[in-house]
Amino acid sequence: MKGKLITLEGIDGSGKSTITSFLNSHPSFANAVFTREPTTSWIGDAVYKAIQSNTDELAELMLFTADHADHIETLIRPAIEEGKIVISDRYSDSRYAYQGVTLKERMEEPMEWIQMIHRGWTIIPDLTLLFDIDPAVAVQRCGKRGEQTKFEKIDLLKGVRENYLKLAEKEPERFVVIDTDRELKEIEKDVLQAITSIIES
Ligand SMILES: Nc1ncnc2c1ncn2[C@@H]1O[C@H](COP(=O)(O)OP(=O)(O)O)[C@@H](O)[C@H]1O
Numbered sequence: 001m002k003g004k005l006i007t008l009e010g011i012d013g014s015g016k017s018t019i020t021s022f023l024n025s026h027p028s029f030a031n032a033v034f035t036r037e038p039t040t041s042w043i044g045d046a047v048y049k050a051i052q053s054n055t056d057e058l059a060e061l062m063l064f065t066a067d068h069a070d071h072i073e074t075l076i077r078p079a080i081e082e083g084k085i086v087i088s089d090r091y092s093d094s095r096y097a098y099q100g101v102t103l104k105e106r107m108e109e110p111m112e113w114i115q116m117i118h119r120g121w122t123i124i125p126d127l128t129l130l131f132d133i134d135p136a137v138a139v140q141r142c143g144k145r146g147e148q149t150k151f152e153k154i155d156l157l158k159g160v161r162e163n164y165l166k167l168a169e170k171e172p173e174r175f176v177v178i179d180t181d182r183e184l185k186e187i188e189k190d191v192l193q194a195i196t197s198i199i200e201s
């Protein structure tokens with residue numbers, strides 16, 4: 001039996017890492033494979049180098065995309081073929097949403113173009129949980145840990161959030177939008193319900 005690919009998406013500070021830790025320690029997911037993008041490979045290291053400096057935005061997209069290609073072939077595809085549940089903290093939609101903003105001065109419809117260059121080789125998730133939150137709340141939450149990436153700016157995050165919501169609207173069968181401006185317990189309940197329904201389908 002084929003496995004399932006579940007991705008967690010949302011702006012910085014939306015609560016993805018918090019929920020990933022919760023799922024990681026949940027007995028139902030003891031055999032699941034937990035992963036993330038940017039990855040921990042040398043290409044992932046190159047991505048972090050790029051986003052910590054003043055790198056050209058198109059070069060940055062290509063690095064994120066190279067990391068994704070390597071992630072799929074070394075980890076995602078083999079795990080799914082083994083029948084595993086794979087849970088990825090960020091995946092392709094991060095590129096569509098973030099680089100859809102950073103490249104908007106460079107081309108007409110960046111989000112569509114980025115989706116187009118993924119077509120034919122990326123693996124489309126079975127379920128994408130979109131952690132939705134007002135960027136002002138997210139930035140305030142991130143403030144407690146200090147700014148970690150150059151993308152944690154409110155105006156940029158507003159655009160990223162809009163892009164994510166557009167993606168969710170276009171593919172309602174894949175996305176479940178989770179309001180994360182709530183108590184953690186309520187969020188955990190919705191996440192478990194969405195994952196359970198996809199695993200049992
Ligand atoms: N539901 C929540 N209510 C209040 N604070 C939260 C909630 N979820 C996460 N946080 C806090 O917000 C900050 C950012 O969360 P995190 O999980 O690191 O987000 P992300 O991985 O999406 O960047 C952390 O300090 C975390 O403890």
Ligand SMILES: Cc1cn([C@H]2C[C@H](O)[C@@H](COP(=O)(O)OP(=O)(O)O)O2)c(=O)[nH]c1=O
Pocket residue numbers: 011012013017037038051064089090091092094095096098099148149151152
């Ligand atoms: C995977 C990915 C991440 N990003 C951004 C989102 C984050 O701001 C940054 C690093 O990701 P990450 O380490 O997940 O940041 P955080 O834990 O703060 O959410 O890279 C993109 O712009 N495009 C991408 O394709």
